[in-house]
Amino acid sequence: MKASELFYPTLREVPSEAEIISHQLLLRAGFIRRTTAGVYSYLPLGYRVIRKIMQIVREEMDRAGGQEVLMPIIQPKELWEKSGRWEVYGDEMFRLIDRHNRGFSLAPTHEELITTLVDADVHSYRDLPLLIYQMQNKYRDEVRPRFGLMRGREFIMKDLYSFDIDENGLDISYHKMYDAYKRIYERLNLKFRVVEADSGAIGGNESHEFMVLADNGESEIAYCENCNYAANVEKAETILLEQDKEDLLELTKIHTPGERTIQDIVDNFNIPAFKQIKTLMYMADEEVVAVILRGDRELNEIKLKNFLACQDLYMADENTVRANCGASFGSLGPVGLNLKVYADTEVTAMYNFACGANVDDYHYINVNVGRDFVPEKILDLRNVVKGDICPECGELLDIIRGIEVGHIFKLGTKYSESMEATFLDASGQAKPFVMGCYGIGISRTMAAAIEQNYDENGIIWPLPIAPYQVIIVPVNVKNAELLKAALSLYEELNQAGIEAIIDDRDERAGVKFKDADLIGIPIRITLGPKSWQEKQVEMKKRWEKDVEFINRDEVLAKVKAIIY
RNA sequence: CGGGGCGUGGCGCAGUUUGGUAGCGCGUCUGAUUUGGGAUCAGAAGGUCGCAAGUUCGAAUCCUGUCGCCCCGACCA
Numbered sequence: 054m055k056a057s058e059l060f061y062p063t064l065r066e067v068p069s070e071a072e073i074i075s076h077q078l079l080l081r082a083g084f085i086r087r088t089t090a091g092v093y094s095y096l097p098l099g100y101r102v103i104r105k106i107m108q109i110v111r112e113e114m115d116r117a118g119g120q121e122v123l124m125p126i127i128q129p130k131e132l133w134e135k136s137g138r139w140e141v142y143g144d145e146m147f148r149l150i151d152r153h154n155r156g157f158s159l160a161p162t163h164e165e166l167i168t169t170l171v172d173a174d175v176h177s178y179r180d181l182p183l184l185i186y187q188m189q190n191k192y193r194d195e196v197r198p199r200f201g202l203m204r205g206r207e208f209i210m211k212d213l214y215s216f217d218i219d220e221n222g223l224d225i226s227y228h229k230m231y232d233a234y235k236r237i238y239e240r241l242n243l244k245f246r247v248v249e250a251d252s253g254a255i256g257g258n259e260s261h262e263f264m265v266l267a268d269n270g271e272s273e274i275a276y277c278e279n280c281n282y283a284a285n286v287e288k289a290e291t292i293l294l295e296q297d298k299e300d301l302l303e304l305t306k307i308h309t310p311g312e313r314t315i316q317d318i319v320d321n322f323n324i325p326a327f328k329q330i331k332t333l334m335y336m337a338d339e340e341v342v343a344v345i346l347r348g349d350r351e352l353n354e355i356k357l358k359n360f361l362a363c364q365d366l367y368m369a370d371e372n373t374v375r376a377n378c379g380a381s382f383g384s385l386g387p388v389g390l391n392l393k394v395y396a397d398t399e400v401t402a403m404y405n406f407a408c409g410a411n412v413d414d415y416h417y418i419n420v421n422v423g424r425d426f427v428p429e430k431i432l433d434l435r436n437v438v439k440g441d442i443c444p445e446c447g448e449l450l451d452i453i454r455g456i457e458v459g460h461i462f463k464l465g466t467k468y469s470e471s472m473e474a475t476f477l478d479a480s481g482q483a484k485p486f487v488m489g490c491y492g493i494g495i496s497r498t499m500a501a502a503i504e505q506n507y508d509e510n511g512i513i514w515p516l517p518i519a520p521y522q523v524i525i526v527p528v529n530v531k532n533a534e535l536l537k538a539a540l541s542l543y544e545e546l547n548q549a550g551i552e553a554i555i556d557d558r559d560e561r562a563g564v565k566f567k568d569a570d571l572i573g574i575p576i577r578i579t580l581g582p583k584s585w586q587e588k589q590v591e592m593k594k595r596w597e598k599d600v601e602f603i604n605r606d607e608v609l610a611k612v613k614a615i616i617y
Numbered sequence: 618c619g620g621g622g623c624g625u626g627g628c629g630c631a632g633u634u635u636g637g638u639a640g641c642g643c644g645u646c647u648g649a650u651u652u653g654g655g656a657u658c659a660g661a662a663g664g665u666c667g668c669a670a671g672u673u674c675g676a677a678u679c680c681u682g683u684c685g686c687c688c689c690g691a692c693c694a
Binding site: 062063064065066067068069070072087089090144145161162191193195196197199204208210262271367368457458459460492493494497510526528529531532560561562563564565566567568570571579581582583591 | 618623627628629630642643644651652653654655656685686687688689690691692693694
């Protein structure tokens, strides 16, 4: 491709809408343009990257036995009513109405449709297993789209759905996908980690997320260097260390006027946070419940929600709190509380701690579990932190950040049951398909690749997904001999199947270098007047600082050596 | 949905408090001089100031409404 003909409008300044690096660079380098909130056009360079990612994903899906299909994005309301998700999805789902006043969704995912589709034509266990996938736009009316491609309202996803006879079959399909996903991220040349995940609203039990590691990733990953344990902090567990027992002191109520936070009590009563208890009030559907944690811990709402198996979970407002406890936020505690109290496991290892007294401006000290109150249930409810104990091996956990680019679930029969999708097994019995679902955010992967690979000059594309592999820069196109030499080199690379750009624009060298760095082409070949007299060119790898002078005739071989 | 902010040429912004000929930098076009890390000089094009309805002799500026966008939070692949 000739740069003079390529549509890649680069920007010198950072558009004000872009907050994170991938968004800024994608805009500046002319890869994408915003159409409306959370919706983007992919320009030629951006779309090339998308296609490369798709191609790698496609090859690995096919290798694992997947079959690609294309399904509608516009889907009838009835489909979603059948599974119950017309309600469940709420405002997250784009909805539209046709001229006959019929309701439709812009599909956020395709479980309903694929299940219906397979059910219509697959009737026998002999036709299973079946692995069907699609790559296309999906829609989610995010409350707040942000971070460019990272959290769009329209995004490109690959989703594969597996249909099996039973749990054993699902295990096999699941592990095929697990392996395929690892291959994909290895081939994309991204640093990633596979983590145990909460399966969330989609349902099912086993679930893994594939995280591209990046310092400003949205997800936190707890991992163990020692044993490979890795889990999303939403899911990560830890082990309770045995504590020395203490003699139980007498429960005492103290006056704490104006003290509302854990930190207040730390500051003014010299009671460390780990000797206090934090009491949180939640509305679980219609029921008010209390949750207690060590004072310096954070509640993991997902763990709580999963345990309570409720539809809605949110923090109770002040009126509710006062009505149920007789005091406001700063003075809550489990003692004498007439509500179900769910206690984090760690609380059982605490003695003589402080907490609110359910009377404004009063706290208890020397509170003890069992003697002063009895929790409804003791369970793991907190977020793990750096330094917690690995649940697998007992070493210490660390926390790193990542971007979720892939997620695999075992769905079981959740959708096949609600959609009444069955096959006949060997004994002639109708059975629901046992399903799995396996997603990769294609457009998000593009953004994640940048978050992991950039410098102050721009993007540094991993070779497998770079829009072009080589950029040839004749320093001065008015120098006819130089331009001719550059063009001949360009032809040679093209013939050899190397994807190259030649920057034949009549621009100053500095401009060309800046643009080449910005768009992140991995290999730059520069032809300058001086070295060309020796028939030499300059080769620079985008991810390295120094340049190498090589003979013109070596270029193809050297480039191939880097690429393959 | 709660809180905060912004809509002025392609991009980044000033001008709005106190109404009076719409500005700056970058980019774009023309010419000259330049030519290895976003050149210099000279000239030029390009804006219904988000939209609508008001107040006024006069509105980017004041009032009302409306749309869009951004940030923080709750939510999420």
